[in-house]
Amino acid sequence: MNKAAIISIGNELLNGFTTDTNTPFICDKLIRSGVEVVCSLKLPDDIEKICEGLEFVSRDAEAIIITGGLGPTDDDLTRQALAHFLKVELEFNERVFENMRQYFISRNYQMAEKNRVQAYFPKGSEPLPNPIGTAEGIAACADGKLYFALPGVPSEMEKMLQYSVLPKLSKTAKSKAIFIKKLKCFGAGESTIAQMLGDVMQRNRNPLVNCTVRQGVITLHIVAAAADEQKAKTMALAQAENSKDILGELVFGEDDQSLSQAVAEKLTKEGKTVAVAESCTGGLLAKMLTDIAGSSRYFTCGWVTYSNDAKIRELGVPVDLIEKYGAVSEQVAMAMATAARKKSGSDITVAITGIAGPGSTGQKPVGLVYIAIADKTGCRVEQRNFRADRESVRIRAAQTALNMLRITLKNR
Amino acid sequence: MNKAAIISIGNELLNGFTTDTNTPFICDKLIRSGVEVVCSLKLPDDIEKICEGLEFVSRDAEAIIITGGLGPTDDDLTRQALAHFLKVELEFNERVFENMRQYFISRNYQMAEKNRVQAYFPKGSEPLPNPIGTAEGIAACADGKLYFALPGVPSEMEKMLQYSVLPKLSKTAKSKAIFIKKLKCFGAGESTIAQMLGDVMQRNRNPLVNCTVRQGVITLHIVAAAADEQKAKTMALAQAENSKDILGELVFGEDDQSLSQAVAEKLTKEGKTVAVAESCTGGLLAKMLTDIAGSSRYFTCGWVTYSNDAKIRELGVPVDLIEKYGAVSEQVAMAMATAARKKSGSDITVAITGIAGPGSTGQKPVGLVYIAIADKTGCRVEQRNFRADRESVRIRAAQTALNMLRITLKNR
Numbered sequence: 001m002n003k004a005a006i007i008s009i010g011n012e013l014l015n016g017f018t019t020d021t022n023t024p025f026i027c028d029k030l031i032r033s034g035v036e037v038v039c040s041l042k043l044p045d046d047i048e049k050i051c052e053g054l055e056f057v058s059r060d061a062e063a064i065i066i067t068g069g070l071g072p073t074d075d076d077l078t079r080q081a082l083a084h085f086l087k088v089e090l091e092f093n094e095r096v097f098e099n100m101r102q103y104f105i106s107r108n109y110q111m112a113e114k115n116r117v118q119a120y121f122p123k124g125s126e127p128l129p130n131p132i133g134t135a136e137g138i139a140a141c142a143d144g145k146l147y148f149a150l151p152g153v154p155s156e157m158e159k160m161l162q163y164s165v166l167p168k169l170s171k172t173a174k175s176k177a178i179f180i181k182k183l184k185c186f187g188a189g190e191s192t193i194a195q196m197l198g199d200v201m202q203r204n205r206n207p208l209v210n211c212t213v214r215q216g217v218i219t220l221h222i223v224a225a226a227a228d229e230q231k232a233k234t235m236a237l238a239q240a241e242n243s244k245d246i247l248g249e250l251v252f253g254e255d256d257q258s259l260s261q262a263v264a265e266k267l268t269k270e271g272k273t274v275a276v277a278e279s280c281t282g283g284l285l286a287k288m289l290t291d292i293a294g295s296s297r298y299f300t301c302g303w304v305t306y307s308n309d310a311k312i313r314e315l316g317v318p319v320d321l322i323e324k325y326g327a328v329s330e331q332v333a334m335a336m337a338t339a340a341r342k343k344s345g346s347d348i349t350v351a352i353t354g355i356a357g358p359g360s361t362g363q364k365p366v367g368l369v370y371i372a373i374a375d376k377t378g379c380r381v382e383q384r385n386f387r388a389d390r391e392s393v394r395i396r397a398a399q400t401a402l403n404m405l406r407i408t409l410k411n412r
Numbered sequence: 413m414n415k416a417a418i419i420s421i422g423n424e425l426l427n428g429f430t431t432d433t434n435t436p437f438i439c440d441k442l443i444r445s446g447v448e449v450v451c452s453l454k455l456p457d458d459i460e461k462i463c464e465g466l467e468f469v470s471r472d473a474e475a476i477i478i479t480g481g482l483g484p485t486d487d488d489l490t491r492q493a494l495a496h497f498l499k500v501e502l503e504f505n506e507r508v509f510e511n512m513r514q515y516f517i518s519r520n521y522q523m524a525e526k527n528r529v530q531a532y533f534p535k536g537s538e539p540l541p542n543p544i545g546t547a548e549g550i551a552a553c554a555d556g557k558l559y560f561a562l563p564g565v566p567s568e569m570e571k572m573l574q575y576s577v578l579p580k581l582s583k584t585a586k587s588k589a590i591f592i593k594k595l596k597c598f599g600a601g602e603s604t605i606a607q608m609l610g611d612v613m614q615r616n617r618n619p620l621v622n623c624t625v626r627q628g629v630i631t632l633h634i635v636a637a638a639a640d641e642q643k644a645k646t647m648a649l650a651q652a653e654n655s656k657d658i659l660g661e662l663v664f665g666e667d668d669q670s671l672s673q674a675v676a677e678k679l680t681k682e683g684k685t686v687a688v689a690e691s692c693t694g695g696l697l698a699k700m701l702t703d704i705a706g707s708s709r710y711f712t713c714g715w716v717t718y719s720n721d722a723k724i725r726e727l728g729v730p731v732d733l734i735e736k737y738g739a740v741s742e743q744v745a746m747a748m749a750t751a752a753r754k755k756s757g758s759d760i761t762v763a764i765t766g767i768a769g770p771g772s773t774g775q776k777p778v779g780l781v782y783i784a785i786a787d788k789t790g791c792r793v794e795q796r797n798f799r800a801d802r803e804s805v806r807i808r809a810a811q812t813a814l815n816m817l818r819i820t821l822k823n824r
């Protein structure tokens with residue numbers, strides 16, 4: 001199977017309610033498996049339209065992946081449409097129904113009568129197990145083409161694509177091999193990184209280097225194409241090494257590694273513990289550090305001292321420091337980091353204080369943030385001015401704190 | 413024109429590098445103008461595929477909006493494809509070329525020879541001015557259908573849609589006015605809510621009630637169509653009131669209100685303060701409560717007592733309680749909430765302790781979470797079993813805590 005099409009089903013995708021993130025996810029996974037996506041189509045919850053769409057994409061595509069419309073409500077019509085398109089009946093599947101019953105029993109929920117429809121499958125098709133939800137998927141084969149129907153819920157779709165669909169596709173893929181290596185960077189803008197890399201980012205180059213930006217994180221996608229996978233991999237990795245040499249400390253990770261993961265790895269490897277004290281980020285930095293499985297190995301404690309009173313009472317920040325310099329000041333950031341280190345007994349502590357906005361009470365501008373790091377060598381502080389809305393100021397402040405923590409750990 | 417289709421063109425949309433945000437934007441604008449989107453299609457930069465796609469969507473749609481592929485490079489093929497589909501030649505447009513020349517002169521740039529192609533238009537079509545870029549759009553009419561080609565750059569596309577395309581569509585729209593009201597619900601599954609609402613969710617009904625689910629939050633989209641906007645609004649609001657009566661406490665807000673916002677409004681209105689103590693959610697609950705601008709009015713302090721040691725030292729949870737019942741227990745959740753209330757002096761406190769996974773050290777299962785709320789009337793605790801991955805367990809636990817806080821505030 002070298003050519004695939006994706007059909008996303010749901011009125012919510014056509015009335016502007018929902019941005020479809022499933023399609024780019026599936027595209028990415030398919031291209032890595034050597035499967036080309038020839039088109040993607042969004043259709044309403046309408047049996048006739050779904051059948052017309054299936055017919056259209058089946059002209060070119062050898063594998064058709066459908067997401068959405070497998071739920072229990074009246075507007076979920078994918079299973080009915082697929083059966084109609086394949087010209088078969090829907091059959092009740094006793095095993096699937098029993099699984100669903102158990103799913104509800106284990107959660108102490110009453111199974112609604114409406115859920116029963118999710119145990120019906122087009123005759124001759126195969127249910128695809130759903131490890132985290134009630135709706136099993138559907139795999140069918142007709143005229144030498146493969147049809148897969150998956151739930152629209154991203155977490156369920158992603159697992160089922162990976163465990164059930166991709167293995168079936170790669171078995172039959174012929175393919176020019178593609179290898180993609182990603183480098184994750186933080187600490188400079190897109191144009192600075194492009195300028196540092198120079199010719200490498202030109203189009204029609206192999207490997208091709210694409211660049212995407214999200215919340216201050218720049219991802220370089222290094223895409224190499226070759227006759228076989230080993231050759232493509234060698235090309236992509238050589239380009240990655242070259243770019244890493246040029247970008248140095250700006251590169252924090254590879255592939256899907258997040259800043260939190262990079263920091264978590266470093267902390268775990270060094271057997272160090274961390275604690276945080278936050279004001280404007282309101283718990284976001286602690287949340288990011290504990291996003292990672294196994295974070296109890298390095299994360300001990302966090303204080304969200306949002307009010308001045310909490311800063312004074314919980315961390316013992318001196319009242320006169322706040323009165324003299326204001327709560328948003330390098331002095332208070334350092335006092336928070338130092339106190340958190342003393343109270344928690346952790347190896348390293350990070351403190352953030354700033355103005356997330358949208359309003360600012362005093363002279364200081366929205367987006368002004370101080371980040372302090374304390375360890376056994378002492379305490380240092382950095383100032384940032386983020387020109388952005390409340391949400392972005394908070395995210396950028398927490399990301400910058402993680403990056404400072406990463407560089408501190410790296411240079412120890 | 414009551415039915416439209418959207419075609420997005422570009423290889424980058426089909427290889428997973430780019431999430432298409434143009435389609436939901438266009439959908440939203442069209443539906444509010446009384447135009448229904450019957451399907452959307454993503455195609456590669458390939459003349460033949462674009463022609464096939466145009467033919468497919470033209471079956472149903474009366475207006476076809478194409479984005480992308482109008483640039484000056486060799487892989488921009490939309491104008492050629494549209495001419496081929498319309499069976500006309502491309503003609504050089506002197507005025508457009510002169511505009512482009514001026515654009516470059518005013519920016520002190522040399523116009524590349526490659527830009528010349530952007531002055532060619534399918535015979536009989538009309539250029540659509542681009543207020544911020546070089547690529548003018550294309551408007552054509554054939555067989556009573558309207559075809560619009562716009563640049564893929566969101567900022568350019570959005571302006572041209574609004575100034576050039578929507579006015580042309582609404583002129584010919586038999587124009588039914590559309591009004592959309594959203595209800596946000598938490599505390600029951602999609603199928604339970606559908607069952608409670610009954611016939612209301614049937615298709616081909618006006619108002620139409622659609623349902624989307626995200627992180628435990630169910631959004632009901634009530635879409636009413638009528639001859640004029642006032643009538644549509646009256647219908648949608650009447651349906652909303654009716655659904656609110658049926659769903660009662662499950663409805664926490666309207667339109668784009670989040671659970672955090674609903675809680676924030678209630679706290680602000682009542683002049684109450686809140687503090688939190690978190691273990692497995694690691695700061696997420698504090699982060700959600702401080703997502704809202706002005707949260708310093710009600711949020712005082714948060715403790716992320718991740719280690720047992722932090723629970724004991726910072727909150728004074730008795731060691732023997734942890735030894736006897738474990739850190740994940742209703743006893744410890746209640747001790748955390750009670751201590752946080754005492755230490756912070758806040759009116760209400762919420763505490764969360766649980767096992768986010770993926771691993772569990774003891775007998776207790778991943779997803780087991782205890783949430784305690786303390787106020788002047790005492791302390792109560794609820795147990796939940798979330799069967800999900802680490803990220804979802806954490807989000808669902810924090811959302812459930814917000815919802816408990818909302819209901820506590822409501823019933824005071």
